[in-house]
Amino acid sequence: MDRVAAQLRADRIRAFREELAELECEGALTLDAAQRAALESHLERTLAALADRFDVDTTESQKQISWGMRIASTLGGLALCAALVLFLLRFWGVLGIAVQVGVLVLAPLLLLAATEFAARRERGLYYASLLSLATFGAFILNLNVLGSMFNLTPSSGALLAWGIFGLLLAYRYGLRLPLAAGLICLSFYLAATIATWMGWRWMSFPEHPENMLPGALILLAIPLRRFDRVYRGLGLITLFLAILLLSENGAFSYLPAGKALVEGIYQAAGFAAAGAAIGLGIRARVTFVANLGAAFFAILLYLRFYHWWWDWMPGYLFFLIVSVTSIGLLALFKVLRARMAA
Amino acid sequence: MKNAGLVAAAALVLATDAFVLVEAAYNRSGAPVASMQLTERELRLLRPQRESTALYLEPQWEERWPSHKFEDGPGWFDQAKLEELGYDCRRPVADAVAEASYGAMPAKDAFAVLEYRPDSETGAEDRATRSRLFPVDAGRDFAALRAKYADARRFLVVPCVVKLFYTAKWDANTRRFAPGAYLRGSVVELQVGSIAAPPGLERLQNSNEYFSTVEGRARGPRYVAVLAYGQNHEPWISSLRHIQ
Numbered sequence: 393m394d395r396v397a398a399q400l401r402a403d404r405i406r407a408f409r410e411e412l413a414e415l416e417c418e419g420a421l422t423l424d425a426a427q428r429a430a431l432e433s434h435l436e437r438t439l440a441a442l443a444d445r446f447d448v449d450t451t452e453s454q455k456q457i458s459w460g461m462r463i464a465s466t467l468g469g470l471a472l473c474a475a476l477v478l479f480l481l482r483f484w485g486v487l488g489i490a491v492q493v494g495v496l497v498l499a500p501l502l503l504l505a506a507t508e509f510a511a512r513r514e515r516g517l518y519y520a521s522l523l524s525l526a527t528f529g530a531f532i533l534n535l536n537v538l539g540s541m542f543n544l545t546p547s548s549g550a551l552l553a554w555g556i557f558g559l560l561l562a563y564r565y566g567l568r569l570p571l572a573a574g575l576i577c578l579s580f581y582l583a584a585t586i587a588t589w590m591g592w593r594w595m596s597f598p599e600h601p602e603n604m605l606p607g608a609l610i611l612l613a614i615p616l617r618r619f620d621r622v623y624r625g626l627g628l629i630t631l632f633l634a635i636l637l638l639s640e641n642g643a644f645s646y647l648p649a650g651k652a653l654v655e656g657i658y659q660a661a662g663f664a665a666a667g668a669a670i671g672l673g674i675r676a677r678v679t680f681v682a683n684l685g686a687a688f689f690a691i692l693l694y695l696r697f698y699h700w701w702w703d704w705m706p707g708y709l710f711f712l713i714v715s716v717t718s719i720g721l722l723a724l725f726k727v728l729r730a731r732m733a734a
Numbered sequence: 735m736k737n738a739g740l741v742a743a744a745a746l747v748l749a750t751d752a753f754v755l756v757e758a759a760y761n762r763s764g765a766p767v768a769s770m771q772l773t774e775r776e777l778r779l780l781r782p783q784r785e786s787t788a789l790y791l792e793p794q795w796e797e798r799w800p801s802h803k804f805e806d807g808p809g810w811f812d813q814a815k816l817e818e819l820g821y822d823c824r825r826p827v828a829d830a831v832a833e834a835s836y837g838a839m840p841a842k843d844a845f846a847v848l849e850y851r852p853d854s855e856t857g858a859e860d861r862a863t864r865s866r867l868f869p870v871d872a873g874r875d876f877a878a879l880r881a882k883y884a885d886a887r888r889f890l891v892v893p894c895v896v897k898l899f900y901t902a903k904w905d906a907n908t909r910r911f912a913p914g915a916y917l918r919g920s921v922v923e924l925q926v927g928s929i930a931a932p933p934g935l936e937r938l939q940n941s942n943e944y945f946s947t948v949e950g951r952a953r954g955p956r957y958v959a960v961l962a963y964g965q966n967h968e969p970w971i972s973s974l975r976h977i978q
Contacts, residue, residue: 493755
């Protein structure tokens with residue numbers, strides 16, 4: 393069991409207690425004293441074990457405070473990265489080359505050691521999460537500044553190194569933010585490699601969104617048990633963004649077809665992908681997949697409305713149609729939600 | 735192994751840094767592949783941030799044609815040169831979707847030949863602060879360009895980024911685009927566009943600010959530097975001296 397599974401168990405126990413009290417009030421269920429004592433004892437022992445081993449939140453107020461701690465941890469990590477960068481910029485010119493190289497090499501290693509120390513001392517991993525972000529940032533800074541010190545040609549190999557580093561941090565400490573950062577770097581590396589194969593500069597990979605599609609499909613297809621939400625979520629967002637950009641401007645496609653035809657192809661693909669995400673999300677009972685699909689469907693639809701009607705339709709009529717469509721989508725999503733609950 | 739992930743992360747940092755340092759050392763080993771003495775006009779001083787002590791020199795070069803002479807055509811960087819660099823220019827420029835299609839083509843890596851022209855050749859009075867480097871050719875083979883432009887004191891062959899531009903001629907009288915659009919290329923940037931400045935320039939203000947002042951334009955460049963390119967075609971400043 394990992395921390396995420398432990399928290400889900402603790403949440404189910406809390407919800408179970410609340411529903412049990414409600415059922416007893418309504419007279420649907422009555423426990424005798426022995427049953428109640430045994431049940432409460434078991435639930436208390438389970439919660440205590442989960443809290444002791446995984447530092448999970450056992451009450452609603454604890455959960456809310458934990459969210460605040462996660463936000464503070466993320467902001468703290470980003471601020472630490474910014475402080476490091478600005479500190480180096482301020483004093484860089486007065487340091488000799490050997491000292492500069494030493495600082496750059498030691499910074500990520502020391503921060504990695506600090507992350508390891510924090511992870512071993514604290515089960516909640518809030519400090520480790522903050523330090524892991526700073527470690528990742530320090531490694532990015534390390535390669536960037538070494539490259540600019542020695543005037544090296546920018547290389548996509550740096551993306552590969554950062555991506556692998558992010559994954560090592562994520563799997564070592566069970567942290568999702570370094571995982572997301574690492575997967576983004578690896579997706580960019582794959583896209584940059586494809587751009588090079590197609591004859592373009594590697595840095596121009598964002599100019600052809602199709603470069604991102606293979607990476608998105610890999611993220612969606614990898615069979616996983618751990619961190620599956622991060623992989624699937626990133627894969628879907630990347631896929632949807634690439635399709636959205638190509639549905640708006642087909643000139644940036646590799647397809648040997650006219651701009652209008654390419655846009656039509658990707659508009660159709662976009663609606664199909666959104667529908668598939670909603671259907672798969674419902675069938676597999678994965679709420680965020682269905683929600684992402686629904687959000688993308690709505691964005692695509694509203695963009696189509698804008699392109700079809702905005703230039704000639706009276707403004708009041710356009711927004712009336714948008715609002716009626718929104719009501720229709722609400723009804724549809726309500727049906728989908730009911731099917732997920734069934 | 736219990737701490738395999740931790741060891742792997744640390745090893746990755748050390749291995750990539752070692753690779754970078756070895757590459758840097760190899761680039762500067764042996765004699766430079768190219769070098770040229772330039773002034774502040776061609777190597778502008780840049781301080782990235784107000785509080786930054788890290789300084790950079792940015793190579794500058796002039797376009798062969800000023801903007802108002804677009805109607806003269808693409809010059810040396812024409813469609814044939816673009817096709818030589820790997821651009822697919824088969825779509826007719828008069829095609830209805832030609833502008834969108836060519837506009838979507840990204841930049842490419844290449845080598846540019848920068849010619850150093852002394853002020854006596856350029857002649858314009860307002861060029862006292864502008865670069866004397868002019869791009870005169872581009873290609874994908876460094877050795878072929880070096881052989882063609884063998885005078886190393888006059889021509890610098892450097893890794894660059896080139897881009898295709900679809901240029902339509904604007905008729906101010908009819909307020910419409912006139913027939914006769916064409917494709918042209920441009921050296922848009924160098925692959926290493928900022929070069930770490932050697933010590934000695936810390937007290938100087940940015941070159942763009944300096945040359946925007948009357949004193950700056952009257953006094954002219956403040957330093958002379960030798961720009962060298964190494965085995966990996968990556969640059970460094972091998973020497974620098976102040977102009978009194």
